[in-house]
Amino acid sequence: MASNLSHSAQDYLEAIFLLADREGFARVKNVADHLDVKKPSVVSAIKVLMKKGLVVHQHYGCLELTSEGEELAKEIHRRHQVLFRFLNHILGVRTEVAEADACRLEHHISPQTLELLIKFVEFTETFPERDKTPKWLDYFQKFAATGEAPPCLNDTSGGCGFK
Amino acid sequence: MASNLSHSAQDYLEAIFLLADREGFARVKNVADHLDVKKPSVVSAIKVLMKKGLVVHQHYGCLELTSEGEELAKEIHRRHQVLFRFLNHILGVRTEVAEADACRLEHHISPQTLELLIKFVEFTETFPERDKTPKWLDYFQKFAATGEAPPCLNDTSGGCGFK
DNA sequence: CCGTTAAGTTATCCTAGCCTAACTTTTTTT
DNA sequence: AAAAAAAGTTAGGCTAGGATAACTTAACGG
Structure with a gap:
């Protein structure tokens, strides 16, 4: 579906989508600023997207x-979001870094990996309960921060999810 | 450290490393086959690596x-391995797909994410014990395969790592 | 030891995706 | 309503990283 679009074309498409959503409109200038490129780059990228029937653009207009x-x-953005949530909420990557990584990684993930990542994020966000962090994730985060092993290692009675 | 190398240069470097390791030697032909490019592409890529003092290459030789x-x-390859293990062992991505994804993703990961990913892989491979799968991961894998919620959701006595 | 084949090399071309400079159109200010 | 500013466009250039075609060198079998 998205497969015949270059990475850069996908970035432009996503940017237009986000800007239209957040600011109410998308213009060449907007997009250029958002992607940190110059206006002529936007213009030529848009030509490609127009030829593919993904974007409409009246001269000098929106x-x-x-x-x-x-x-x-939407599909592209969803991929981005899943990556971001994995990096930020689960691994604990700093927000800005996670955002930047998601931007780059989103172009290189296979459908199978995406699907499993979605499930993984869903799994950790849903169990035990929405808005509670699972115990194992607490343990990981402590381990990542301090190197401390999960407590149940010394607790042979089991029942902590790590046996 | 690796930062002044293009993605493609990193691929060539890693390929030479792997081939030397696995086959005992690396040649233009080898590398070309391994990376699925033509020989002249290898030659020009190598020129760059030689100029940076990373590769030596006598004419018509190894x-x-x-x-x-x-x-x-080694650093590049380590990054690759960590990604592969995460994708394959934890998420459960099929081996060949995980290998291919790791190849592409390895170039786009920030140092912070890499570090946390290393810890995550280490965490799941070390606790509860090397060569045993943690319970939470079992639950995830079941969830991914069947959509089945982890059992302790209906088990309010706690102690399963999901409370 | 010579000819064939395989490997390496060189020259040259192509495309994607960015850029700057210069121009046009639209919008805003006075 | 004209001048100035801002946005959009066009033309043309550059680089990275591929490719092909044609050539050179090395290796090997008869």
Whole structure:
């Protein structure tokens, strides 16, 4: 589906989607600032997206996604979000770093990995209960921060999820 | 350290390292086959690595890493391995897919994420005991395969690592 | 020891994706 | 309503990293 788009094209599509969503509109200038490129780069990238029927753009006007473009953008953004949540909420990567990594990694994940990552995030966010951190994750985070082994290692009575 | 090497240069370096290790030698042909590129591409990539003092290469002869090149290659490969183990052993991504994903992802991970990923892999491989799968991971794998919630959700007595 | 084949090399070309400079259109200010 | 500023566009250039075609060197079998 998104497979015939280059990484950079995907970035542009996602940027248009996000800007339209957050600011109410997307323009060449916007997109350029968001992706930290110059305006002519945006213009030529958009030409590609227009040829593929993903974006419409009247001369000197706003950028809009076609419905197909929006579908795609959502899929791309979802990938980004899952990665971000994994990095930030589970691994504990700092927010800005996680954001930047997600941006780059999102282009290189296979569908199978994406699917399993989604499940993994869902698993940790859903069990034991939404908004509670699972014990094993607490233990990991402590281990990551201090090197401290999970307590049940010295607790042969079991029942801590680590046996 | 590896930061002034392009992604592609890193791939070439890693390939030389692996081939030298596995086959006992690395040659242009080898590397080309391994990376699925043509020989001239290898030759020009190697020129870059030679200029950086990472590879030595006598005309029409074998490719060898300098000690600095080997350091770097090891670091790159370590990153690859960590990713692979996470994808394959923890998420459960199929071996070939995990291998391919690791190849691509290894270039896009920040040092912080790498470090945390290393700890995460270490955490799951070390606790409760080497060569035993932690309970929470069992539960995740079951959840991923069947959608089945971990049993302790219905078990309010706690003690399963999910409270 | 010579010819064939395989490996390595060189020259040259191509594309993607960025850039700057210069120009046009639109919007805003006065 | 004209000038100035801001946004958009076009033309053209550059680099990285691939490719092909044609050539050179090395290796090996008869």
